[in-house]
Amino acid sequence: MPPSDQNDTDEGHGHAAEELLPLRQVQDMVLSRTSHLETVEVPIEEALGCFLAEPVTAPADIPPFANSAMDGYAVRSSDTGEGGTELSVRGVLPAGSPPPDEPIGPGEAIQIMTGAVMPPGADAVAIVERTERLGAGRVRILGAVSPGANVRSPGSDFKAGERGLSEGDRIGPGQVAVLASFGLATAAVVRRPRVGVFSTGDELVGPGAPLKPGQIRDSNRQMLLAALSRDGFDPVDLGTAPDTEEAVESVLGEATKRCDAVLSSGGVSRGEFDLVKVVLSRLAAEKNGEAFEIGVSIRPAKPLMLAFLPRSGGGPAVACFGLPGNPVSSLVSYNVVALPGLAKMAGNPKRLPRSLAAITSEDLRPSRDGRLNLVRVEGAFGADGRLLVRPAGGQQSHQLSGTLSANCLAMVPPGEPIRAGSPVEVIPIGPLL
Ligand code: AMP
């Protein structure tokens, strides 16, 4: 596919009278109807990617005692001088040993390891590289050592009572380490949203079974489950439903029992068998929920069904995202519409999606019908540190091949093409490094 093919041709060109909503407005509809889930206490090893529900303060000074930053000799700095000094070595102090009771006196040193408590009387550490071990328990310190040199003072990382982590902080390896250094086994985080995923379509077949004429493999369900895992949510596989109202309703019934949100794919455009929108509209009316059949002014991923259905057993409404069936549309819709809502539920204080400034190395064409063209692009940082993007491949909405190297969506508004070498705003949808 030539890289200049940036217009999706199989998604239709819109109905003349159809009102399309700007993406931002659709995101606002989602964000105004979602809020973060309840707080749960989880083992810190399981908190990766979660958002803290409460601030965490240091229970004591970290480190708790003055200790050596280097392997060497604990000395009285006043004993040392430019010409070098000979001291008698009183013993060895490994990390984890208690300090000696007796302070080190004039002319004395203690061999000390990194992390060992500073012995009383010593105020500095001469690093082993700047010493010479002599016989008979003596050492030569090869230069002057200034007071406090190579000593980590108590509380030099965190002072007792100081805030270490804040509400809304995302738990990464560094946060896990800080929690562990505070002696905590668990953390209070916002619960990860449990998100159901199902595909709809009579034509869909899973792996293994041979394809009969007219059938294709279901790829959206696995794609969306993978996206949810990657983004730190708790995915629930709800299978594939045929195009009947009963089947779709039964899966949604299951979802409203078990899930905080549900992603379906297919069945939301204008075909005769597009039943997800029919069922979601009916369920919303019957159960006093809300349903919105939306045309989003983006390309791809125009058709969208949003519904907020009461949860069986109470609690916040279950957010239902009826994503379009074309695989690329489904992926784009997930990233720009569903992800912001799910991230909010998960306690992410940042509004998603975030965009970045990039430079395009090829012309980017606008959509011909006035929608925001979300061109799948491959971005990499150039030698000058700028993010350079170029179209990732075929841009039609069934062409998964065009998503393989795509890590961003370039936002190309209606109007003139964005010329090669010009700035363009992009939404990252995959790793940039
Ligand atoms: P629909 O929105 O249901 O009309 O589907 C639009 C297009 O996407 C059709 O070509 C479907 O065959 C295809 N499609 C729908 N669901 C899936 C899926 N789960 N995996 C792969 N392709 C799909």
Ligand code: MG
């Ligand atoms: Mg379908």
